[in-house]
Amino acid sequence: MHPPKVCCEAIAEEDKALKAHLISADMPAQHILRPKKQGDATPFLPKKITITTLQEAARSCKGCDLWKNATQTVFGEGNSRPSIMLIGEQPGDKEDIAGHPFVGPAGRLLDEALEAAGMDRGDVYVTNAVKHFSWTPAERGKRRIHKKPRYSEIKACRPWLDAEIAVTHPEVIICMGATAAQALLGKEFSVTRDRGKFVPSPWATYVMATVHPSSILRAQDEESRRAQKESFIADLRIAAAQIKKQRRAA
Numbered sequence: 570m571h572p573p574k575v576c577c578e579a580i581a582e583e584d585k586a587l588k589a590h591l592i593s594a595d596m597p598a599q600h601i602l603r604p605k606k607q608g609d610a611t612p613f614l615p616k617k618i619t620i621t622t623l624q625e626a627a628r629s630c631k632g633c634d635l636w637k638n639a640t641q642t643v644f645g646e647g648n649s650r651p652s653i654m655l656i657g658e659q660p661g662d663k664e665d666i667a668g669h670p671f672v673g674p675a676g677r678l679l680d681e682a683l684e685a686a687g688m689d690r691g692d693v694y695v696t697n698a699v700k701h702f703s704w705t706p707a708e709r710g711k712r713r714i715h716k717k718p719r720y721s722e723i724k725a726c727r728p729w730l731d732a733e734i735a736v737t738h739p740e741v742i743i744c745m746g747a748t749a750a751q752a753l754l755g756k757e758f759s760v761t762r763d764r765g766k767f768v769p770s771p772w773a774t775y776v777m778a779t780v781h782p783s784s785i786l787r788a789q790d791e792e793s794r795r796a797q798k799e800s801f802i803a804d805l806r807i808a809a810a811q812i813k814k815q816r817r818a819a
């Protein structure tokens with residue numbers, strides 16, 4: 570049996586509850602009447618949409634909270650009339666500092682794979698589903714550890730991606746990794762099951778998903794890294810062949 574609560578303890582508890590209530594009652598009316606709506610990037614879009622105005626406007630986007638801990642917005646860049654648009658997940662540590670997409674280790678692998686598939690980085694437009702670096706501090710040391718963006722952040726950043734697709738109008742879109750694939754093709758899309766296949770989509774005539782170059786860098790050993798890179802190149806070749814076929818038909 571617990572001893573009954575001493576009277577003054579019970580009063581202190583009641584007091585606390587009352588104070589909490591008063592704090593919420595004290596809040597400005599708009600917070601009580603209108604719960605804060607989850608925002609997105611829409612209010613930050615420029616009036617006139619070109620790649621340059623988009624890049625410029627995205628610098629001051631506060632459509633979700635990711636801008637708070639990032640160095641800068643890392644917008645898409647590349648050919649403004651690309652045959653292929655490549656979509657990654659979000660900028661990494663190196664990209665956050667440099668302000669350009671895919672300039673770190675994953676970017677190097679991507680460049681090698683594009684070259685092996687007969688494409689040039691100058692022919693493509695490269696972007697990410699999310700434009701700010703999402704990270705958490707390492708338990709020890711100063712390293713910033715990549716943190717997968719939340720679904721709400723991917724959704725908030727979506728107006729930028731939609732605008733990039735609308736303005737560059739790529740013939741082929743390649744989603745690299747599950748984040749980009751699910752952002753564009755729906756939450757049920759499985760990269761493992763459907764990689765390297767063109768899937769019907771309203772976003773471009775040809776849309777496919779493949780793995781993310783970072784996943785290749787995480788391979789357990791050299792042998793599996795080599796094999797995974799070959800499969801990635803094979804997927805890129807399918808896209809390159811499709812472009813060539815269209816050119817011949819035109």
Ligand code: URA
Binds near residue numbers: 657660669671
């Ligand atoms: N990974 C990504 O998804 N995007 C980048 O820009 C770099 C690494």
Ligand code: SF4
Binds near residue numbers: 634701726
């Ligand atoms: Fe805006 Fe996207 Fe950055 Fe969020 S991640 S602040 S929506 S640019």
